[in-house]
Amino acid sequence: MNTTLRYLHHPSSQPCRAGLQFMLENNIPFEEEIIDITSDINERPDFREKYNPTGQVPILVDGDFTIWESAAIAYYLSEKFNCPAHWWGRTTEERGHIQQFMNWYAYTLRFGGGVFHWTIFAPMIYGEDKDFSAEIKRGRFLLYEALDVLETYWFKGNNQFVCGDAISFADLAASQDLASHDAGRTIPDAVWAKHPKTHAWFKRVMARPHAKAVSGWIYENVAKVLDEGVRFEFKRKTAVLKGSEVKSGHNHGISYAGDDDSYLKQAES
Amino acid sequence: MNTTLRYLHHPSSQPCRAGLQFMLENNIPFEEEIIDITSDINERPDFREKYNPTGQVPILVDGDFTIWESAAIAYYLSEKFNCPAHWWGRTTEERGHIQQFMNWYAYTLRFGGGVFHWTIFAPMIYGEDKDFSAEIKRGRFLLYEALDVLETYWFKGNNQFVCGDAISFADLAASQDLASHDAGRTIPDAVWAKHPKTHAWFKRVMARPHAKAVSGWIYENVAKVLDEGVRFEFKRKTAVLKGSEVKSGHNHGISYAGDDDSYLKQAES
Numbered sequence: 001m002n003t004t005l006r007y008l009h010h011p012s013s014q015p016c017r018a019g020l021q022f023m024l025e026n027n028i029p030f031e032e033e034i035i036d037i038t039s040d041i042n043e044r045p046d047f048r049e050k051y052n053p054t055g056q057v058p059i060l061v062d063g064d065f066t067i068w069e070s071a072a073i074a075y076y077l078s079e080k081f082n083c084p085a086h087w088w089g090r091t092t093e094e095r096g097h098i099q100q101f102m103n104w105y106a107y108t109l110r111f112g113g114g115v116f117h118w119t120i121f122a123p124m125i126y127g128e129d130k131d132f133s134a135e136i137k138r139g140r141f142l143l144y145e146a147l148d149v150l151e152t153y154w155f156k157g158n159n160q161f162v163c164g165d166a167i168s169f170a171d172l173a174a175s176q177d178l179a180s181h182d183a184g185r186t187i188p189d190a191v192w193a194k195h196p197k198t199h200a201w202f203k204r205v206m207a208r209p210h211a212k213a214v215s216g217w218i219y220e221n222v223a224k225v226l227d228e229g230v231r232f233e234f235k236r237k238t239a240v241l242k243g244s245e246v247k248s249g250h251n252h253g254i255s256y257a258g259d260d261d262s263y264l265k266q267a268e269s
Numbered sequence: 270m271n272t273t274l275r276y277l278h279h280p281s282s283q284p285c286r287a288g289l290q291f292m293l294e295n296n297i298p299f300e301e302e303i304i305d306i307t308s309d310i311n312e313r314p315d316f317r318e319k320y321n322p323t324g325q326v327p328i329l330v331d332g333d334f335t336i337w338e339s340a341a342i343a344y345y346l347s348e349k350f351n352c353p354a355h356w357w358g359r360t361t362e363e364r365g366h367i368q369q370f371m372n373w374y375a376y377t378l379r380f381g382g383g384v385f386h387w388t389i390f391a392p393m394i395y396g397e398d399k400d401f402s403a404e405i406k407r408g409r410f411l412l413y414e415a416l417d418v419l420e421t422y423w424f425k426g427n428n429q430f431v432c433g434d435a436i437s438f439a440d441l442a443a444s445q446d447l448a449s450h451d452a453g454r455t456i457p458d459a460v461w462a463k464h465p466k467t468h469a470w471f472k473r474v475m476a477r478p479h480a481k482a483v484s485g486w487i488y489e490n491v492a493k494v495l496d497e498g499v500r501f502e503f504k505r506k507t508a509v510l511k512g513s514e515v516k517s518g519h520n521h522g523i524s525y526a527g528d529d530d531s532y533l534k535q536a537e538s
Contacts, residue, residue, distance in 0.1 A: 053422040054373070067365045069372035076365030096336050096345030103338035104323070106375040137533070144536040153322040188537050264406070267413040268457050 003063035005030040005077075008051065010037045011217035012121075014113060014180050015070030016058040018172040022074040024210040025172075026083045035059075040235045055238070071102050074169045086166035097163045101154070101170040109150070109177050112143025116180045120222060125234040143187070147195045150174070155197040160204065167205070175205040179215045182206075183222040272332035274299040274346075277320065279306045280486035281390075283382060283449050284339030285327040287441040291343040293479040294441075295352045304328075309504045324507070340371050343438045355435035366432045370423070370439040378419070378446050381412025385449045389491060394503040412456070416464045419443070424466040429473065436474070444474040448484045451475075452491040 007023065007030045009016035023030055035057045041047055042055035051059045052068045059066065060073045067076050078087050089095030118135040126132075154162045162170045181187045182202075192199050205211055224230040276292065276299045278285035292299055304326050310316055311324035320328045321337045328335065329342045336345055347356050358364030387401040387408060395401075423431045431439045450456045451471075461468050474480055493499035 053418050065362055067362075067369055069369045071372050072365050072369035075368045076361060079361050079364065092345060092348050093334055093336075095348065096341050099344045100336055100338045100341035102372075103340050103375060106372060107379070110376070137530075140533050140536075144533070149322050190537055194536070261406075264409050264413070267409075267463075268459055 006033055006061040007031070007073075008033045008035050008059040008061070009057045010035050011214065012037065012180075012221070013057055014110075014176045015173065017176040017179070017214040017218070018169070019058045019060075019070040019073050020214045021172050021176065021208075021210045022087070022169060023077065024213065025208075026077070026081060026087070028077055028081050028083075037236060038232055038234045040237070043236055043238050071169065071173065074172075078169075087169050089163070089168065090166070094164060094168075098168050098170050101163055101168075102173065104149070105146075105170070105173055105177075108142060109146035109174055112139055112146050113177055113180060114139030115143050115186045116184045119186055120184045120225060121232075121234070124232055125236060143181070144191060147187075147191065147198055150198045151195040155201065158197070161201070171201075171205050172211075175202055175211065176215065178202050179206060179211075180218055180222075183215070183219045185226065275302055275330040276300070276342075277302045277304050277328040277330070278326045279304050280483065281306065281449075281490070282326055283379075283445045284442065286445040286448070286483040286487070287438070288327045288329075288339040288342050289483045290441050290445065290477075290479045291356070291438060292346065293482065294477075295346070295350060295356070297346055297350050297352075306505060307501055307503045309506070312505055312507050340438065340442065343441075347438075356438050358432070358437065359435070363433055363437075367437050367439050370432055370437075371442065373418070374415075374439070374442055374446075377411060378415035378443055381408055381415050382446055382449060383408030384412050384455045385453045388455055389453045389494060390501075390503075393501055394505060412450070413460060416456075416460065416467055419467045420464040424470065427466070429470070431470070440470075440474050441480075444471055444480065445484065447471050448475060448480075449487055449491075452484070452488045454495065 005028070007020065009020060009032065011017060011020075011034075020032075022028075035042055037057065042052075042057065048055050051061075051066060054068075056068065058070055058073060059068045060076070062076075062080075067073055075088060077083070089098045115136055116139075118132040118139060122132050122135070123130065150162070159165055161167050162174060178187070206215070221230075221232075225232075274297070276289065278289060278301065280286060280289075280303075289301075291297075304311055306326065311321075311326065317324050320330075320335060323337075325337065327339055327342060328337045329345070331349075336342055344357060346352070358367045384405055385408075387404040391401050391404070392399065419431070428434055430436050431443060447456070475484070490499075490501075494501075
């Protein structure tokens with residue numbers, strides 16, 4: 001007897017959306033639970049103890065088995081539900097290159113997501129008076145470098161998808177990262193114009209019905225922030241992974257530290 | 270007819286050592302080519318064009334097929350050489366958790382490697398007069414958080430290896446990262462003492478003959494730096510991935526930027 005899969009996620013999260021899109025594309029049955037990451041729910045010790053010590057979503061609960069990290073969830077589900085091989089590669093070489101992409105993506109494009117986070121959400125989380133220019137600057141380096149490598153390396157062969165002629169999880173991960181930038185208008189037109197293959201691919205993947213379905217929330221809500229001056233109330237005061245934190249740790253429940261060294265002092269005492 | 274595998278690497282690199290150990294543990298035949306990353310060889314456009322646009326090692330060349338990213342190389346080789354299943358998981362669940370570990374590791378423990386890089390090598394690369402305290406501080410956050418998650422989550426079940434009762438590539442990746450810290454003495458005794466399961470596991474994995482073989486270089490050469498004041502001459506002036514760069518991009522050929530915004534200005538022009 002199969003248990004019902006529970007998918008814990010939030011539509012503001014790029015990796016959550018990629019995992020969600022994967023399940024929708026493959027007709028995998030699941031129940032979704034929105035984890036309101038504007039609240040402090042995933043800062044709480046009981047949440048971290050039960051699900052994920054980093055407090056991050058997405059999280060998949062399959063009976064007694066819990067797994068987190070968007071890519072790992074999709075990898076697990078792909079095998080469990082015998083999904084079409086193109087999602088993780090049809091040949092040894094393709095499987096290797098998809099792994100290569102996901103490893104490369106994790107420290108480049110994913111961390112460029114900091115430009116979006118520190119521009120759009122961080123002032124509401126940590127205070128409108130704080131200066132996030134160092135974080136944003138770091139994120140721009142990462143983002144622009146990643147776009148250059150996409151354009152000149154991954155799309156060198158004029159392939160339609162990042163790892164070849166078929167869509168894979170790599171496309172979902174990368175396009176959902178860029179969807180946040182698109183919603184937040186954090187990639188200048190001049191930068192897009194220098195990356196025409198990447199831009200065409202992004203539009204191609206985002207035209208898929210499930211891509212639109214999973215990214216509706218972020219486009220709608222970020223437009224409210226940018227065009228109507230709407231502010232969301234964040235009870236949460238810690239960063240979830242956004243990759244370009246300069247003065248604090250990642251995601252282990254440490255508030256944006258500024259010049260606060262107390263975590264380090266305690267760790268070394 | 271099989272071609273001879275070429276493995277391009279350098280023993281100062283944690284991921285290079287993990288990939289090398291994987292090949293030795295599995296008796297995979299290969300020819301090694303040391304890429305002297307103290308030189309500017311992997312800054313050169315022809316190297317990046319031919320092998321890897323990020324300039325990073327390791328790189329595996331298998332005839333016409335080239336693959337980089339240490340984890341992807343080991344994944345590819347594991348399938349090609351039909352290596353024992355424990356290296357990437359024996360069950361659907363174990364395979365999922367190893368993918369989870371590798372994704373988690375990529376933005377936590379791997380980036381904590383910045384403590385080592387910015388303490389030991391960076392002054393020789395960028396200048397002894399430069400102040401890397403911000404980079405080192407960021408790295409300490411990442412490193413200590415990662416050690417906490419290893420101790421309380423990955424080793425919660427008193428398992429002998431990070432993903433269960435059998436060694437996997439996750440163990441090689443994580444232990445070789447810690448080997449650099451151990452060689453560089455960048456984890457204080459007080460921090461190790463708070464992570465006894467992690468410390469015991471580290472010593473267990475490093476006791477394997479192939480772990481010792483691949484990490485000999487780093488222990489010997491860092492000891493010369495720390496104990497004899499030896500300085501290596503670095504012609505290279507760009508960072509390879511060290512994860513805690515604060516003021517520049519990662520690895521795309523951009524020199525340590527300090528307050529230099531020229532890359533960003535050019536990208537947005």
